[in-house]
Amino acid sequence: xAGVTQSPTHLIKTRGQQVTLRCSPKSGxxxxxxxxxxxxxxxxxIFQYYEEEERQRGNFPDRFSGHQFPNYSSELNVNALLxxxxxxxxxxxxxxxxxxxxxxxxxEGSRLTVL
Amino acid sequence: xxxxAQPEDQVKVAxxxxxxxxxxxxxxxxxxxFWYVQYPNRGLQFLLKYITGDNLVKGxxxxxxxxxxxxxxxxxxxxxxxxxxxxxxxxxxxxxxxxGFQKLVFGTGTRLLVSP
Numbered sequence: 001x002a003g004v005t006q007s008p009t010h011l012i013k014t015r016g017q018q019v020t021l022r023c024s025p026k027s028g029x030x031x032x033x034x035x036x037x038x039x040x041x042x043x044x045x046i047f048q049y050y051e052e053e054e055r056q057r058g059n060f061p062d063r064f065s066g067h068q069f070p071n072y073s074s075e076l077n078v079n080a081l082l083x084x085x086x087x088x089x090x091x092x093x094x095x096x097x098x099x100x101x102x103x104x105x106x107x108e109g110s111r112l113t114v115l
Numbered sequence: 116x117x118x119x120a121q122p123e124d125q126v127k128v129a130x131x132x133x134x135x136x137x138x139x140x141x142x143x144x145x146x147x148x149f150w151y152v153q154y155p156n157r158g159l160q161f162l163l164k165y166i167t168g169d170n171l172v173k174g175x176x177x178x179x180x181x182x183x184x185x186x187x188x189x190x191x192x193x194x195x196x197x198x199x200x201x202x203x204x205x206x207x208x209x210x211x212x213x214x215g216f217q218k219l220v221f222g223t224g225t226r227l228l229v230s231p
Contacts, residue, residue: 004158033217042205042221043159056216090158100147100209100217101166106158 002027004107006091012113013081021076021110025093031055032074033104034066035090043090049074050096078112086114117142119206121222128196129230136191136225138206147209148189149219150180154202162204165189176200196229203227 005024013019025032031050035043045058049068068074072093078085088111092104118141128134140146147166151159163174170182180191191204203226207219 031217035219040223042207042223043219045218045220048217050215056213056218058218092159094217096215099215100211100213101164102217103149103161103164104159104217104219105161106151108156108158 004091004093004105006089006107006110008110009108010111010113012115014115015081015083017081017114018077018079019081019112021078021089021091021112023074023076023091023093023107025072025074025091026105029093029095029105030072031094031096032068032072033092033094034074034076035092035106036060037088037090037109039087046076081114083114086112088112117146117208117210117220119148119208119220119222121204121206121225123225124223125226125228127228127230130198131195134193134196134200134227134229136204136206136227138189138191138222139187140189140206140208141187142208142210144211146189147211148180148182149207149209150174150178150189150191151205151207151221152202153205153224159205162191196227198229198231201227201229 033048034046037043048056052068088109091107149164150162165182206222
């Protein structure tokens, strides 16, 4: 049973560029969340997608956007990259109907470096 | 707003000794609490959760956690540490009022070092 898979694992961008990160959820999961983990910090919630709609959003600017596809996979897009966007981006999947009592399953992350 | 605090950046124990990683929380109402572990260059792995019921929760790899409402704490414990337990541990809380929303609020993490 494949877990949560993310791509790419590492990437380097320059300030002002745009980046797209991809995530395939664990088999059977229908909900995807994205987190940003800066070096030495805990993960911070970016947003959550279910049924191709953004359901909940954290305190991130509009430069951060996402998408969920009919097969439940998801993309995270970041525009106009800043140095402070350098971080490990984690995707997590879950069952929507487990609500807020179910655990999240995380991928291994995409490490973004902005120069 | 909900939050968690992990007061120790690092915990060191010798293999075979008991370990405790501390977590305190702040949330309106009854909290939903989680522990995750992160190994180097890896994502987070779920260890255990407290939703309701017994204050002592058992999880993966021999870990357990004790929920204490009066002290607003959810400390992670293991009776006998292994060198392979060395990793970064995160406590997290979820708002119990929003049943459809799965946002987790994480602490800053505690690095556990188990010496042979």
